[in-house]
Amino acid sequence: MSTISPEQPAPAAATTLETEVLIIGGGVTGTGIMRDLALRGIHSILIDKIDLCAGASGGNHGLLHSGARYVSTDLEAAIECRQENELLKRLAPHCIEATGGLFVAVEGDDPAFADEFPELCRRAGIRCDELTVAEARKLEPHLSDRLVRACRVPDATVDPFHLALANVDHARLTNGSLYRSHTELLRFEIVDGEIRSAVCRDHRTLAPLTIRARQVVNAGGAWAMNIARLAGCADVDLLYAKGTLLVNHDRMTRHVVNRLRPPGDGDILVPGGTVSILGTTSTRIQDLDHVAPTVDEIDRNIREGAAMIPALAGARYTRAFSRVRPLLQGTGNASDRAASRGFALLDHRSQGLANFCTITGGKLTTFRLMAEKAADLVAGRLGNRQAGTTATVPLPGDDAGRWTEPGAAPKHWYKLNDPGDMILCECEMVPQSAIDEIVATPPGAEREVMSIEAISLRSRVGKGPCQGSFCGIRVASYLYDSGYYRDAAGLVHMRDFFDERFKGQRPVIWGRQAAQMELAEALHCGLLGLDALDAD
Amino acid sequence: MNMIEQPRNFTTELAVIGSGIAGFAASVFAVNRKIATALAGNSGAVAYTTGYLDLLGRLDGIATAVTDPWEGLLHLRQTQPKHPLGRIAVADLRAGFDEFTSFLGSGGIAYSRAGDRNVTALTPAGTLKQTLCVPATMAAGPRAFAARAACVIVDFEGLKGFSSREVVANLGGRWPGLAAQRIGFPDMARGEVYPEVMARALEVPATRERLATALQGVAGPARVIGLPAILGVHRPDRVHADLERLTGLEIFEIPTMPPSVPGVRLRELLEQALPKRGVTLIPQQKVTGLGFDGDGATLDLRDSYGPIRIRARAVILATGRFLSGGLEAHPDRIAEPLLDLPVTQPAGRADWYRERYTDVRGHPLHRAGIEVDAESRPLGRDGRPCSERLFAAGVIVAHQDWIRSRSGAGIAIATAYQAVGAAERYLRGSSGGLAATPSLNRQVVVPGE
Structure with missing residues (x-):
């Protein structure tokens, strides 16, 4: 057990940190920039207001696009996806499952689109095999009997949490670059056209922190426009598209299944570990900080998804979530789905700043390329002439993401074969030894005060059918037991963890989930009194 | 082979x-x-x-x-007149608790009597x-x-989800004389141990002796020991x-995470004691059909030996909420199936x-439920009793949040007290009256009947 404990704060942290590059935003792009710079010998500090992948990076299907989805709307993006897909499969295979993907049309879908599709794929260099309906249904028995067309493409799935953890760990080990979670940017100190420092605070304790850096990268994703404005830059122009997705309790297919028609609601089902993710609706929004799935979005996803896979209509859903996709302001007449999925790198020279840049837009599949472009600019500005190497250096990551991968924890537990090493999360088979390790050396965190929520981000804890309602209690008990918690902090962490998990469960509580919730609430509130912690 | 299944028939009053x-x-x-009763579901x-x-x-809504x-009930009566606990006379409520706990006590699970104030119990x-x-097995905790x-x-090696250090960490500030110890459970050397297995082991005198020795070894100067709930089924x-x-x-015992030994105890006690008192018990089977006609009600269910049909003159619906299937949450509505x-x-x-899971006000869904009249009869869509023979009990009834108000058993x-009272009035008042003695000789459904 580690010696850190929530009520024994580390020696007073320095209130000013120095680095060459400050990166704002712990999504896949920000962590990718951190690693890319480290490989060029450049030290950075990465900060996030919440924690890794708290925005769109963690709120998507986990789809590694083949590019086929974009062949009809954005050929350039399709080609970029194809290239990055091939590259990541080679360099980060431990984060990827090469599932393959199907595009399927059902009765009533526009035949013209399906007719064109294979040729469009060929133009983008994407392999596309046309299948007979019988072949497709043999591959995926859940497909509708109203199927009329099917094509196979090299779609795959990727674990963004694993990617982010591996990026951060590789950077840390390479040159001591730092990641700080829960660090909120308040303002910049700008002197003579240069950002001198960023004034931040700990989002939880409100403790102030100043970070001095020679270069500042804004990788804030959907928040990039707000961050740029803090630096006085008015040239970041984003549209916000809210997407809502559902987590299905079962893995229903081996392949990613896409609807063979122009992009629309409920047109994709992505398998991931033991579950599947169904999406996506797209709605324009203005307010970034209050996004939650609506009943209508959920019902639309299920209705449309069931056209491809009828079993989705009566399936058990454990979660739903909405995240904001930053879309670059397009020509103005295109729909959000047709708006560019490409990315933009702004050097802000026109805004009178010489050491600030913004990278935004894009998509999970192209994060490495985005990070490389941003790192090229930053390295050049620092006078570093070393070329980026992320297109050739494999991503290590045996350790950082070992607990986030479905099935990894039980394998580890089985190998250890220690009857005293009890399973704490029974849905996902996470043993005590995994919790010990995460708390002692938190992946992707330099000095992290761990909470149950932070452990959950770094493992499969809480990801199974019970959604943490039982294992949250067991993990807390275990952490009390091992001396990590010594006062009511563990109860507060437990409550906060359940509150946080509930946000995703809330929109899909019907059927068996209603029974599961009733049991959870009887336990958490009726017995343990977590709804009244502040009162007693 | 094509078998025609003949339902086994039972006739009862309630x-x-x-x-x-x-x-x-x-x-x-x-x-x-003395009402002839069948229990199913x-x-x-x-x-x-x-x-x-x-x-x-x-x-509800107050932290x-x-x-x-x-006194709380008086407040409830004024502020939430539809709350089921606001609709029963205090004397009846006390009588109901006493009657139920006496029955449990006679079966080997003694309970403290309902007092004038709540007991502050441990979790x-x-x-x-x-x-x-x-229960008597837990009473020394609140006293201490x-x-x-x-x-x-005291907790046990290999028992997860119950940590004595957790209890002490959270309660020690208010209870300075509280300490934590860990021991091994007798004859369960290494690996995980389970409360129900430990409880059954403690029904053996030799295990108790070894546990007693271990407890004496860690008691120190303390004269009171708290354990997870494992003291026998x-x-x-x-x-x-x-x-x-x-x-x-x-x-004393402290309850553990569910499914816990105290719950198993209650179920097993009642499943054994009720048939001895003449109740026809068809345990663990879901009733799939319920219909009413001029003479009575018909319940359909089945067990592993085939279909069962129960004819009754009155029915109490006590099917609970979502967890037990009394209510179903469909994407478009809550239904009583x-x-x-x-x-x-x-x-x-x-x-x-609500947005926040642990919102102290509770969630509106939990106040959903069926409506009943003053005679505990569920109301139909026309606002009138659905049948003169049908009564309802338990948390299926609307206008309460048993979880947040900590009032499930209440x-x-x-x-149940009110529904049985109403059913008794109906049975005695309707033609034919109540049979003088239970007419059933069958008590438990046995294989092959």
Whole structure:
């Protein structure tokens, strides 16, 4: 057990940190920039207001696009996806499952689109095999009997949490670059056209922190426009598209299944570990900080998804979530789905700043390329002439993401074969030894005060059918037991963890989930009194 | 082979559907009133109970605990006139608790009598909980806490989800004489141990002796020991008394995470005691059909030997909520699946839950349920009783949030008491009257009948 404990704060942290590059935003792009710079010998500090992948990076299907989805709307993006897909499969295979993907049309879908599709794929260099309906249904028995067309493409799935953890760990080990979670940017100190420092605070304790850096990268994703404005830059122009997705309790297919028609609601089902993710609706929004799935979005996803896979209509859903996709302001007449999925790198020279840049837009599949472009600019500005190497250096990551991968924890537990090493999360088979390790050396965190929520981000804890309602209690008990918690902090962490998990469960509580919730609430509130912690 | 299945038929005066606390309590009240009774239906959520019998521990929306539940009930009556606990006379409520706990006591699980104030009881997280009646095996805990007596909480190697250090970490500030110890359970050397297995092992005298020796070894100067709830499944009072005798210490249990031993105890006790008192018990089977005609009601269900049909003159619906299947949450509405009774509910799915899970006000979904009249009869869509023969009990009834108000047992016992009273009035008043003695000789459905 580690010696850190929530009520024994580390020696007073320095209130000013120095680095060459400050990166704002712990999504896949920000962590990718951190690693890319480290490989060029450049030290950075990465900060996030919440924690890794708290925005769109963690709120998507986990789809590694083949590019086929974009062949009809954005050929350039399709080609970029194809290239990055091939590259990541080679360099980060431990984060990827090469599932393959199907595009399927059902009765009533526009035949013209399906007719064109294979040729469009060929133009983008994407392999596309046309299948007979019988072949497709043999591959995926859940497909509708109203199927009329099917094509196979090299779609795959990727674990963004694993990617982010591996990026951060590789950077840390390479040159001591730092990641700080829960660090909120308040303002910049700008002197003579240069950002001198960023004034931040700990989002939880409100403790102030100043970070001095020679270069500042804004990788804030959907928040990039707000961050740029803090630096006085008015040239970041984003549209916000809210997407809502559902987590299905079962893995229903081996392949990613896409609807063979122009992009629309409920047109994709992505398998991931033991579950599947169904999406996506797209709605324009203005307010970034209050996004939650609506009943209508959920019902639309299920209705449309069931056209491809009828079993989705009566399936058990454990979660739903909405995240904001930053879309670059397009020509103005295109729909959000047709708006560019490409990315933009702004050097802000026109805004009178010489050491600030913004990278935004894009998509999970192209994060490495985005990070490389941003790192090229930053390295050049620092006078570093070393070329980026992320297109050739494999991503290590045996350790950082070992607990986030479905099935990894039980394998580890089985190998250890220690009857005293009890399973704490029974849905996902996470043993005590995994919790010990995460708390002692938190992946992707330099000095992290761990909470149950932070452990959950770094493992499969809480990801199974019970959604943490039982294992949250067991993990807390275990952490009390091992001396990590010594006062009511563990109860507060437990409550906060359940509150946080509930946000995703809330929109899909019907059927068996209603029974599961009733049991959870009887336990958490009726017995343990977590709804009244502040009162007693 | 094509077999035609002949249903096995049972005839009774009262059929109780649902074997949670409400269904069990209704059966107890019915046999005490010499009403021939059959009990059927899912096992319900009884295995998830803690053993504590709550009446009213919190008032919805107010964060502070209720120490005087009777005063709380007065408040409830004024502020929530439709609340099921606001619709029963205090004398009836006390009588119901006494009658139910006496029955449990006669079966080997003695309970403290309902007092004038709530008991401050312990939880496995080291938080405190207001409840009305505690089993004898748990009673020394609240007493020791009230006196702040020197006390050692003992947990076991290999028992997860129960940490004595957790209890002490959260309660020690208010209870300075509290300490934590860990021991190995006798003859369960290495690996995981399970409460129910430990409880059954402690029914063996030799295991108790070895545990007693281990407990004496860690008690130090303390005269009181707290344990997870593992002191036997059958006749826990004996296991508890014997362990106190062997150790010379006061011993109490703290409930554990569900499914916990106290829940298993209650279920097994009632499943054994009720047939002895003449109840026809068809356990663990879901009733799939219920219909009414001029002469009575017909229940359809099946077990592994085939279909069963029960004819009854009156029926108590005690099928619970979502966990036990008494209510179903469909994407577009909350439904009562057996009779499709109208369910009072929030306007739409978006309104079922509040934003924050642990919002102290509770969630609107939990106040959904069926409506009953003053005679406990469920109301149909026309606002009139759905049948003169049908009565309802338990948390299926609307306008309460048993979780947030810590009133699950209270609502179950209160509504069962009223429903049996109403059913008795109906049976005695209707033509034919009640049979003088239970007409059934069959008590438990046995294989092959």
